[in-house]
């Protein structure tokens with residue numbers, strides 16, 4: 176019998192990328208547990224083999240449902256891969272409540288089930304738990320950087336990481352953690368920076384840059400995030416944290432200008448809008464441990480090429496993003512951004 180993975184949030188951007196990666200590179204069966212919030216879509220799982228992927232629509236904080244799904248995961252190689260989260264900083268500034276429910280109570284509910292059944296657990300987290308770096312600081316985040324989250328989103332992700340670490344230490348849960356930098360690629364919700372600007376440009380609307388645009392993010396293709404998570408699941412040491420990044424630091428201004436070039440517009444054809452409150456200046460990952468200990472390396476390290484392919488994907492998949500676009504922009508308009 177092939178191994179069986181429970182992927183929470185598997186109908187979202189990174190979760191569905193991970194499910195595709197698993198199907199292509201292993202013989203595992205996958206159960207997706209996803210609440211299908213505004214960020215999740217069955218379209219993200221279209222075309223996948225139904226004999227290997229099953230979608231269960233539900234909440235990771237529903238203890239009875241989680242018990243039913245985790246109880247059978249006792250075979251060699253079976254695991255929970257926990258991607259589900261409320262994931263957008265801007266939303267967390269306007270209504271933190273769902274972030275506490277999903278990121279904290281949801282993670283707790285899954286950990287309790289993993290504890291009861293001895294199930295292997297991998298927790299997907301973010302570099303934002305470490306707070307911000309100065310623009311000109313020589314260092315990058317490592318596995319020993321102290322936690323210093325800035326937003327309700329990153330605070331709840333930091334809290335979820337600490338729960339996982341405590342469940343490893345106190346209860347012997349067989350868990351690993353990964354903290355990844357900013358992802359881009361197909362199927363990312365139009366509320367996020369890169370898809371927002373691409374889809375606005377398709378509509379002839381100028382990109383919106385928060386503040387000065389000097390803020391730096393460390394971009395990695397979602398496919399590389401997925402390959403790193405599978406590597407950690409298969410080879411990572413229990414109790415360890417691995418940072419995932421692909422040396423992709425770029426200022427937001429550079430990203431907008433690259434997009435404008437790729438889409439045939441003048442490089443100053445964008446607007447500055449009011450900054451995000453508490454906006455972290457810079458994130459940057461030192462992925463040495465993952466590369467040296469587990470031998471992982473990215474397969475799409477060329478950001479400009481990856482971005483061009485992503486623009487192409489959004490151009491070819493208007494039916495995928497169009498239904499979300501007006502609502503996402505209406506939210507931004509209400510917030511003055």
Ligand code: NAD
Nearest residue numbers: 184186187188189210211212214215234235259260262358
């Ligand atoms: P996303 O918002 O695109 O997807 C989240 C998914 O979780 C959606 O399908 C949603 O329906 C589901 N979900 C939300 N609440 C749920 C609940 N209570 N029960 C079940 N399902 C629920 O997010 P994403 O960008 O794919 O992020 C996935 C994970 O990766 C998150 O844990 C996030 O913190 C982490 N991460 C994201 C990035 C990034 O750049 N996007 C970078 C590093 C880490």
Ligand code: TDX
Nearest residue numbers: 262263264301303357366367368371383384385390427
């Ligand atoms: O319109 C915009 N203009 C703009 O300048 C938007 C939506 C964003 N920005 C800026 C804010 C950030 O500096 O772009 C940068 C990226 O913004 P987001 O896409 O909202 O991502 P970020 O806040 O960096 O968080 C992302 O990476 C880490 C994900 O959303 C998180 O889930 C992940 O943990």
